[in-house]
Amino acid sequence: MSLTATVRTPTxxxxxxxxxxxxxxxxxxxxxxxxxxxxxxxxxVADAAKIAKGTVYLYFDSKEEIxxxxxxxxxxxxxxxxxxxxRTVSGVRERxxxxxxxxxxxxxxxxxxxxxxxTVGREAQHKRQTHEVLRAGHAxxxxxxxxxxxxxxxxxxxxxxIAWAIxxxxxxxxxxxxxxxxxxxxxxxxxxxxxFALQQLGLA
Amino acid sequence: MSLTATVRTPTxxxxxxxxxxxxxxxxxxxxxxxxxxxxxxxxxVADAAKIAKGTVYLYFDSKEEIxxxxxxxxxxxxxxxxxxxxRTVSGVRERxxxxxxxxxxxxxxxxxxxxxxxTVGREAQHKRQTHEVLRAGHAxxxxxxxxxxxxxxxxxxxxxxIAWAIxxxxxxxxxxxxxxxxxxxxxxxxxxxxxFALQQLGLA
Amino acid sequence: MSLTATVRTPTxxxxxxxxxxxxxxxxxxxxxxxxxxxxxxxxxVADAAKIAKGTVYLYFDSKEEIxxxxxxxxxxxxxxxxxxxxRTVSGVRERxxxxxxxxxxxxxxxxxxxxxxxTVGREAQHKRQTHEVLRAGHAxxxxxxxxxxxxxxxxxxxxxxIAWAIxxxxxxxxxxxxxxxxxxxxxxxxxxxxxFALQQLGLA
Amino acid sequence: MSLTATVRTPTxxxxxxxxxxxxxxxxxxxxxxxxxxxxxxxxxVADAAKIAKGTVYLYFDSKEEIxxxxxxxxxxxxxxxxxxxxRTVSGVRERxxxxxxxxxxxxxxxxxxxxxxxTVGREAQHKRQTHEVLRAGHAxxxxxxxxxxxxxxxxxxxxxxIAWAIxxxxxxxxxxxxxxxxxxxxxxxxxxxxxFALQQLGLA
DNA sequence: TATGAATGAGTTTTCATTCAT
DNA sequence: AATGAATGAAAACTCATTCAT
Numbered sequence: 001m002s003l004t005a006t007v008r009t010p011t012x013x014x015x016x017x018x019x020x021x022x023x024x025x026x027x028x029x030x031x032x033x034x035x036x037x038x039x040x041x042x043x044x045v046a047d048a049a050k051i052a053k054g055t056v057y058l059y060f061d062s063k064e065e066i067x068x069x070x071x072x073x074x075x076x077x078x079x080x081x082x083x084x085x086x087r088t089v090s091g092v093r094e095r096x097x098x099x100x101x102x103x104x105x106x107x108x109x110x111x112x113x114x115x116x117x118x119t120v121g122r123e124a125q126h127k128r129q130t131h132e133v134l135r136a137g138h139a140x141x142x143x144x145x146x147x148x149x150x151x152x153x154x155x156x157x158x159x160x161x162i163a164w165a166i167x168x169x170x171x172x173x174x175x176x177x178x179x180x181x182x183x184x185x186x187x188x189x190x191x192x193x194x195x196f197a198l199q200q201l202g203l204a
Numbered sequence: 205m206s207l208t209a210t211v212r213t214p215t216x217x218x219x220x221x222x223x224x225x226x227x228x229x230x231x232x233x234x235x236x237x238x239x240x241x242x243x244x245x246x247x248x249v250a251d252a253a254k255i256a257k258g259t260v261y262l263y264f265d266s267k268e269e270i271x272x273x274x275x276x277x278x279x280x281x282x283x284x285x286x287x288x289x290x291r292t293v294s295g296v297r298e299r300x301x302x303x304x305x306x307x308x309x310x311x312x313x314x315x316x317x318x319x320x321x322x323t324v325g326r327e328a329q330h331k332r333q334t335h336e337v338l339r340a341g342h343a344x345x346x347x348x349x350x351x352x353x354x355x356x357x358x359x360x361x362x363x364x365x366i367a368w369a370i371x372x373x374x375x376x377x378x379x380x381x382x383x384x385x386x387x388x389x390x391x392x393x394x395x396x397x398x399x400f401a402l403q404q405l406g407l408a
Numbered sequence: 409m410s411l412t413a414t415v416r417t418p419t420x421x422x423x424x425x426x427x428x429x430x431x432x433x434x435x436x437x438x439x440x441x442x443x444x445x446x447x448x449x450x451x452x453v454a455d456a457a458k459i460a461k462g463t464v465y466l467y468f469d470s471k472e473e474i475x476x477x478x479x480x481x482x483x484x485x486x487x488x489x490x491x492x493x494x495r496t497v498s499g500v501r502e503r504x505x506x507x508x509x510x511x512x513x514x515x516x517x518x519x520x521x522x523x524x525x526x527t528v529g530r531e532a533q534h535k536r537q538t539h540e541v542l543r544a545g546h547a548x549x550x551x552x553x554x555x556x557x558x559x560x561x562x563x564x565x566x567x568x569x570i571a572w573a574i575x576x577x578x579x580x581x582x583x584x585x586x587x588x589x590x591x592x593x594x595x596x597x598x599x600x601x602x603x604f605a606l607q608q609l610g611l612a
Numbered sequence: 613m614s615l616t617a618t619v620r621t622p623t624x625x626x627x628x629x630x631x632x633x634x635x636x637x638x639x640x641x642x643x644x645x646x647x648x649x650x651x652x653x654x655x656x657v658a659d660a661a662k663i664a665k666g667t668v669y670l671y672f673d674s675k676e677e678i679x680x681x682x683x684x685x686x687x688x689x690x691x692x693x694x695x696x697x698x699r700t701v702s703g704v705r706e707r708x709x710x711x712x713x714x715x716x717x718x719x720x721x722x723x724x725x726x727x728x729x730x731t732v733g734r735e736a737q738h739k740r741q742t743h744e745v746l747r748a749g750h751a752x753x754x755x756x757x758x759x760x761x762x763x764x765x766x767x768x769x770x771x772x773x774i775a776w777a778i779x780x781x782x783x784x785x786x787x788x789x790x791x792x793x794x795x796x797x798x799x800x801x802x803x804x805x806x807x808f809a810l811q812q813l814g815l816a
Numbered sequence: 817t818a819t820g821a822a823t824g825a826g827t828t829t830t831c832a833t834t835c836a837t
Numbered sequence: 838a839a840t841g842a843a844t845g846a847a848a849a850c851t852c853a854t855t856c857a858t
Contacts, residue, residue: 038242168376446650460819580780
């Protein structure tokens with residue numbers, strides 16, 4: 001009960017609590033992604049996290065809250081990773097190619113996370129969050145194109161539409177791979193989408 | 205009890221039954237689209253259709269069957285609409301333009317139906333049905349392109365990928381309109397997507 | 409609206425009503441006997457009677473009432489048929505042999521009726537009726553034995569018990585035949601049971 | 613957390629689980645016996661066991677399984693009881709007398725269990741299980757008789773039929789006592805049935 | 817009188833959440 | 838803090854009964 005102890009204890013507790021929360025969220029992402037929100041029961045999450053059902057409720061108030069936190073975590077990871085590789089290159093061609101490639105390769109080993117975003121992001125109560133992610137992606141590609149125009153690398157076109165088209169194709173390829181509807185690699189898809197975009201931009 | 209009456213009776217019953225089914229399906233589309241498949245209970249569908257819960261089961265064997273029928277109805281309607289307009293034109297350019305336009309205009313007044321396909325189609329147990337719809341759409345555009353090649357209107361390209369890209373862009377535009385993320389009209393979107401496609405095909 | 413018409417009409421109606429009731433009961437015996445009371449739904453009875461579900465309720469107030477009437481009918485038939493053949497013979501041996509044989513042969517073509525009595529008669533609310541039938545059977549065999557004693561054909565024994573034993577064996581044989589647990593004919597069973605009884609009575 | 617505790621823990625859990633199962637089964641026997649299988653709902657069983665409806669499903673997968681377990685329990689108890697007393701005697705007379713007595717005395721304080729077997733066993737879906745019980749009983753008496761023949765204590769007869777007759781009489785006596793149609797004691801009934809059997813076997 | 821579509825209370829079963837240990 | 842047995846509200850589905858035609 002010394003001063004130091006009093007100060008440290010909550011911190012240590014906080015760290016442990018956060019760790020447990022992360023473990024539970026990782027498990028939640030896995031099972032929600034596999035079976036969807038409604039078809040997943042709290043017991044499934046607990047099992048996947050190798051803890052008891054009751055323990056889940058020590059860290060989250062409800063199933064809803066678990067889900068919301070899982071989505072939030074997924075989105076945060078996505079943004080962080082995506083931003084990280086892009087700054088290393090310059091020029092429209094390279095930045096486009098890399099941005100597309102990142103968005104296709106990133107999910108390779110995160111299928112359940114992607115599945116979670118797809119299934120859960122569709123549910124009414126999470127629309128807003130999903131829209132934010134989409135808008136951010138669009139803004140990002142738009143900025144590449146506009147900077148290209150500013151740098152004289154591109155002529156003015158309907159960049160808005162092209163940016164959406166790029167996102168749509170990325171999403172389509174990702175979903176098809178997730179659902180085993182394609183045998184192409186992320187790299188092959190990235191190349192095709194990039195070529196597609198360049199042709200629209202008159203850079204082919 | 206005239207001969208005609210006797211002959212018509214089963215028809216009349218059939219008509220009434222079909223009407224009820226349509227009513228229930230319309231209600232189902234509405235509530236499934238709003239709350240998702242899992243979060244909607246049969247009572248909700250019944251309430252929306254203003255009938256008793258048990259009555260639903262006179263027309264459908266299970267909640268699953270209602271969903272399947274709703275999707276089937278939507279797909280059938282779309283196909284019919286598409287087929288009826290497509291007969292009026294010939295040539296790759298026109299067929300492509302029209303097919304894309306139909307797929308964008310069709311959903312204008314069927315937003316809850318489209319929402320149903322989006323949300324519910326994502327759930328694990330309905331993957332297969334969703335995939336069928338996607339594959340059918342892909343096959344359809346692919347056939348237009350291949351016939352164009354056979355007719356000498358197009359040179360050989362990666363038609364597979366182009367067909368998927370068209371579908372991806374259509375889907376993206378539709379979803380953005382559904383979510384009020386765009387202010388473009390279906391016609392404007394159709395024109396843009398068609399232009400994209402033609403450029404990829406070297407017909408721009 | 410003449411006097412005759414007024415008098416006749418209810419009679420004619422009554423006859424028709426009774427006929428319909430009989431038809432429905434015959435159908436009820438069949439399906440109740442096959443599936444039991446609880447597992448049979450009114451629709452099954454209606455189907456078996458080839459009428460509409462609603463029509464059943466024009467002749468009976470409830471499913472319970474159908475069942476009660478069916479049991480009553482079954483019991484009445486049983487008594488009538490059993491009594492009919494017995495008076496033709498005299499002497500303990502013959503009366504016993506014939507009484508046993510009748511009770512085994514009677515059910516040969518009335519399996520669903522017997523099944524009905526077995527399954528339904530077991531249910532709590534129909535205990536009393538079932539007991540009446542059993543007691544009547546016991547009283548009947550007891551009277552044969554007592555008359556035999558009075559006539560000097562038999563020495564005094566525990567006739568009560570022997571009468572019950574005869575009934576028990578008859579019932580056992582009937583049930584085994586009903587359930588296909590035996591390949592013996594009713595006649596073979598009757599002979600065996602009669603031999604048993606005679607041995608107990610010292611007449612073997 | 614001693615070694616013993618660690619070793620015992622699963623055992624303790626198992627014991628508690630078994631206890632609960634027994635409690636539920638006891639309640640089930642009571643209500644099934646009173647109202648029959650179909651007319652009893654799981655809530656009734658839960659109420660009788662003074663637990664919540666959902667709790668029942670922690671110990672049994674379905675209403676069907678409860679019934680099956682109850683019957684199995686009854687049969688196992690009967691067998692155990694019979695086997696334990698039968699080892700004390702030898703010779704056809706004694707084994708027969710004892711086997712019959714056990715089957716009559718056993719049910720004295722288990723009326724609702726017996727009622728369960730009677731009422732529920734009659735329902736179509738449980739026929740098979742009931743038949744198994746009957747066949748086992750028959751096989752048991754048959755084996756006593758055949759061993760008696762092998763040991764030279766009995767001459768060959770229609771043992772099949774005699775074994776059935778014994779079972780039929782036991783059943784009749786049991787049912788009459790259940791329904792208050794008799795005032796005899798199980799012991800008196802046992803003596804009478806045994807005497808009956810011995811006379812048929814020429815051992816009287 | 818006959819029909820069978822409609823009803824809604826009742827049944828089995830699941831599962832998020834609580835709480836005694 | 839951790840557990841998992843217990844709870845009971847809610848869901849899918851059934852079916853006896855009613856009633857408009």
